[in-house]
Amino acid sequence: MKVPYFDLRRQYKDIKPQLERRVIGTLRSTQYSLGGEVELFESNFSSFLEANYCTGVNTGTSALHLALLALGIGKGDEVITVSMTFIATVMSISYTGAKPVFVDIDKKTQLINYKNIIKKISSKTKAIVVVHLYGQCAEMNEINKIAKKYKLRVIEDSSQAHGAKYFNKYAGTMSDVGTFSFYPGKNLGAIGEGGAIITNNSKLDKKVKELRNWSQPKRYFHNEISYNYRMDSIQAAALNIKLKFLKKWTLKRRKIASEYQSRIKNDKLEFTYAKPHNFHVYHIFSLFHKNRASLQKYLNKNEIGTNFHYPVPAHLQKPYISLGHKKGDFPITELISNYQISIPIFPEMKNDEVEYVIKIINKF
Numbered sequence: 001m002k003v004p005y006f007d008l009r010r011q012y013k014d015i016k017p018q019l020e021r022r023v024i025g026t027l028r029s030t031q032y033s034l035g036g037e038v039e040l041f042e043s044n045f046s047s048f049l050e051a052n053y054c055t056g057v058n059t060g061t062s063a064l065h066l067a068l069l070a071l072g073i074g075k076g077d078e079v080i081t082v083s084m085t086f087i088a089t090v091m092s093i094s095y096t097g098a099k100p101v102f103v104d105i106d107k108k109t110q111l112i113n114y115k116n117i118i119k120k121i122s123s124k125t126k127a128i129v130v131v132h133l134y135g136q137c138a139e140m141n142e143i144n145k146i147a148k149k150y151k152l153r154v155i156e157d158s159s160q161a162h163g164a165k166y167f168n169k170y171a172g173t174m175s176d177v178g179t180f181s182f183y184p185g186k187n188l189g190a191i192g193e194g195g196a197i198i199t200n201n202s203k204l205d206k207k208v209k210e211l212r213n214w215s216q217p218k219r220y221f222h223n224e225i226s227y228n229y230r231m232d233s234i235q236a237a238a239l240n241i242k243l244k245f246l247k248k249w250t251l252k253r254r255k256i257a258s259e260y261q262s263r264i265k266n267d268k269l270e271f272t273y274a275k276p277h278n279f280h281v282y283h284i285f286s287l288f289h290k291n292r293a294s295l296q297k298y299l300n301k302n303e304i305g306t307n308f309h310y311p312v313p314a315h316l317q318k319p320y321i322s323l324g325h326k327k328g329d330f331p332i333t334e335l336i337s338n339y340q341i342s343i344p345i346f347p348e349m350k351n352d353e354v355e356y357v358i359k360i361i362n363k364f
């Protein structure tokens, strides 16, 4: 049997008639940028998350960039974040001219360890970018308490956590701003690129809406340096269809995760710990093994797709050499980057594929 790491063709096949009808409708409308479908998606997605405002943009990276700019982050500022994330979290901080300041993660959850935050706060610190990694929310109550005490802004990078919850609140809605990516492989994915900014603050919402579209209250009259980060109408049309399935798809992911957790029995393997108060949406299912290279080789030989999230942490990536970090600066982050391996998890996985993955891993 062959089990791909991920297969978007299956999702497409399942929703083909409605998706194609809506996309062709948008094609025929000739409204291709912003417009009705984008406004509808903004309203649908903010309702889904029980938040006040949503702004559709062209990528999750742009969403982070605009969120930081709208909060007034720029040159000379420091922004605390994690090194164990997709590089976009860190690069978006760099785009503003601010300096990313890393903190190490928690070993069991791989999420930001809030206990490490305070010692990294300086007079230049303006914000914390929290990443809800793999689909699980970070400890937002503790992080918000620190932010309040030190007057810092908080951004939730929720690009891997569509519909995830911390107690009864959705990822992306518990701080100043939440950002999302709709890259095709995400739990809610566009048919190209897409992103969104979520906030309950009307001023921030107004600001990001200006910044995404050249800051022009009147056409060709511009207020400040701003961007073309508009969302495509065709992406919004696809997202309006796909959002209807997100709850069902998430339950499927959680079911597969629970099968893995209860039936993969291998002394040398560990899983990401899902905290009981979290509703984890399993964008990624992570395993940890001291010899992950041989585990990967073995799984790939048995035709099971794998991935590493992430093999080189941000502080050791080339663009960040100038920050002067060295190996050993963030021991848990580095440990995870050496031992982590992701196995297939997507809503359209068949039962026998899940069985096969479990059986093969148990034989390792």
Ligand SMILES: Cc1ncc(COP(=O)(O)O)c(C=O)c1O
Binding pocket: 059, 060, 061, 062, 085, 086, 088, 089, 131, 157, 159, 160, 180, 181, 182, 183, 193, 194, 195
């Ligand atoms: C944690 C995280 N942040 C940001 C991004 C960037 O999103 P995009 O690829 O839509 O720019 C991604 C996904 O790619 C991500 O996983």
